[in-house]
Amino acid sequence: MDFRLPSWTRPGLLVVLFACLLIFSGLNRFDLRDSVEPREAGVAADMLQKNQFLVPTLNGRAFLEKPPLSYWLQAASMKAFGYEPFAARLPSAFAGIATVLLFVFFFRHSERKDWLILLSGFFLLTMESFWAHARTAGQDMLLAFGVSLALLSFYFAREKHSRALWFMFAAGIAIATLTKGVVGLAVPGVVIFSYLLVETIFLDKRLSVHNWLQPLLFTLLGLLPILVWLWFLYRSQGFAAVKEVVWVNSVGRFDGGYAQGSHAEPFYFYLKKLPETFQPWSLFLYIAVWQSLKMLLKERRVLFFVCWILAPYILLSIAAGKRPSYLIMLYPAAAALLAHVVVSWAQQEAIATSSNFAKRLKWLVSIQAAMLSAATLLLVVRLVQVDTPAMAGLAAVLATPMLVIMWRSIPALRVFNFVASCAGAILVIYVTYYSAVVPSDDHDQSPRALMAKLADFAAEGRPVALYQPSERIEGATSFYLQRSLPVANTEAALEKLIADNADVVVLIMEQSPVDWSKFTNEARLKYGNLWYHYVSGKR
Template identity: 25%
Template sequence: MPRQNKTNTVITIIFISFITFFANNTVIVPDIMESRNIITAREMVYDGHWLVPTLNGDLRLEKPPLPTWITAVAEIISPDSLALQRGMAALAALLLVFYFYKFTRFMPDINPMVATMILCTCYSVILMGRTASWDIYCHAFMMCAIYYLCKGLTLPGCSWKCFIVSGIMMGFSFLSKGPVSFYSLLLPLLAAFAMTNRPSLKRKGKGILVTVILCLVIGLWWYAYIYAFHPEAMAYVAEKESGAWLNHNVRPWYYYWKFFLESGVWSLLLPTAILLPVWSGDDRKNKSYLLPFAWMFIMLVLLSLFPEKKTRYLLPLLIPASYLMGYLITLWEERLRYKSVFKTDKILFGINSWTLAAVVFAIPVAAWIFLYTPGYITLTVMILFAAVIWAAAIMLAIYARKLKPVKMVATVLALFLFAELFAMPSLKNVINNPEMNSISKTRENQQLKGVPFFYNKENPLRIEIVYAAGRVIRPLTVTDKDSLLQKLPCVVITHEPVKKELPDIWDSADSLFVGTYDDNRWAKRHHRHSSEFVYNVTLLSPKEK
């Protein structure tokens, strides 16, 4: 590829990724996974717990620390900046997209930009790339490792650069979420790549050995450190995590049968791509089709065999799935130019494109009912929103009639970029609770500066409350009056009024009611509104004599 074209490609990928993962990334309130990561990062920065991470003052060894270290760097650069904390995850998503694009060198019959556009419009990829959790990091590092490993295996001789970079990135992946990406992304890829490309290992043994050694050294040094200094805690966590894999969220083997729905807007295109060999026999022999198909199928089988199942575990599956859909769109772009096109291709493209156009056309109607009528958006916003969406629907209809599959994908991408740039801010009160009165407001209360926070040990504390409060909140044994009095002055957070929940201390301390705070993501009228997120905050101090 000429240098100018490479530059334009990089700029295009950065542009798409910036809007997809960075723009308006603070609209959604952090969930439990993000809260854990950000709290641990805070305690690294402010309490110095870099090598032995803690969560709300307790050891947090369930997850390797690399993503949290990266989040902690964001905290150092700009304290309490959710945009930057999520921006670090967005950089990982950018890394994933970039090496996803580059990996198409092994599938020459796929238009790399088409496959990339499809990946950047898959729901799970967008969500994970916009949140400061672990998943995007391990898969991004692994995608980079896979690219250099496969490149090293296919180049003549031993490419030390490829094997060294691959080993480093595998180590980073392990240091991000343990063996998760090795099992779900690397292992299926190696099996599929061996079946379709059959790379020669001649003169590559030393390079592969270097990859393995670097991966083990980088990936395992932290575990070795924890085992050396906290062996009991490490043993407990290992038993707990292995038990969770086998006993928590156990689902039947067919639980992932709806895997294609994780692609979101492409939920119809993905099954179409999977069934391509049914009407087009020549494609079943094409390596550009076989590699992503085998990669995805083996991955789906391995994930289905694992007892613990969650839909977010399907995130890596969208990588080969996007290649598969990219192959189909590239194939259609070539075939639909000619009158000799298979009738089946024409019919299936029509079903996909006209369905997309119809769904997009219906979006403003749904917005009128669910957004404008309840008062979430103004009439002006509604009109502008409808105009853009209907314009996109018309374009999709035109491309459906003129048989333009690549332009159809580009229109869907443009629609997503518009939503991420302009629609997200307007939907803030729809996605979140407009009535939220967050405990984060206590951060600005001067009376509470430097005062320790406690909660009733008998009532489990949601970790999201710790994130919002921006401080450690330790458990309190409410029946131990003497111990409690020794902690004064302190702040206690209780579901019930402090007089009712802590009667033993009520008469022995002076109290100042600070307020009632509700950190529910859902409004009170919603069935998912929970009292677990509602707390009374009270400042207790020694009783004046």
């Protein structure tokens, strides 16, 4: 096992450059898509247009599912760069890069620091779900950064006996709670509780009140920003608004009491998702978790990362509401654990030189190389399918040398060559896919076309409105049209709206239960799997 680093390498700099290339490349190549991006960008746009930043609003109505930090950052980005998709995504992009930089900062004094920084940053950035969320307008990446800042500061404040890091811990709690409320407190809380419990019972074998009180006191400090915001929200909107943020949209989603948009799933939902979670390093990670069980009571840092993965995983599995994106908070711990286990293999010479170990490791990295080779082939085929043969040829030319180096590094287990070639191949795969393949279906997956048609009617001097719009449609109007639109939520309100103004054009989803014979269908467009109609009064 060749675990040498070339003398020219600067791991921190390499990680930062790789992060910027991977996350910023093609960030504006495709429109807002799916359900999350139009809604989240729309809330920020609505607040910016109304110059009102206390209460998050969606198409003019209060939208209190989450605290406002993410919306503030997106609004600031739109103010600086305009209503462009990349402007809505920039806060997530910077949060993703900042999360990787935490490894550079906290591992800088560790034994084998160069490899820990390089491997943890590499594993995290190349986990497809983490990378994709770093390029998505929303809260998940900012929440992951806040949670990671809090938990890494907690651990290293105790390991290094650093008082300053406790204030960074409080800052992490502040970011996490101002991003997603109670969840931003619950996840760090359950990790710290489980770690301190194991430490007290099995490692220290005594109760130290100071160990428990210190994180509690600095947690209270970290809660001050959201408490201040909740106070102003109470003064402006009353107790019901505070209850909706703190209880209905947090505890209600956990116990299933909040039915609307709760994403209710059975308790085994995340178990079904295990094969795709942490890809493309799932197999590596599950082996690393198994290997780390032997080290739990010897290596406190490994114990902490295992607690970071398992405790929130159990908590989120118990919760009624489940989405794969909720697990993003666990990805930094998974990357750090992988890095530490790989480094521990290299440090144990008896293991690293064992023929049986080398044989198993070669099989493992061969499987990984085969997966990346297959992904490259599938990418080239998909590029041809979307009529970009030149891009397919370029991707093949760029990826092939990386794959050759990757396969040639396996017999001698040259770790740096394998990591560097993997990084290059993944960079080609991810960036090319999102720069050429994803934009090809913008007409189906983005609401821009729907909004452009509404804008055409408005340009003719005709009023436009919405009928029972989804949150993504309301958000799209604020982002793409830079305005709020009237909404009719009942058929009677729709008929009155049209009766009051014969020229009004209303956007209606085809599945809406209305009497279509009362209206004139002026246009029809498809968005996703649904058809939408632009209707006016009967003529």
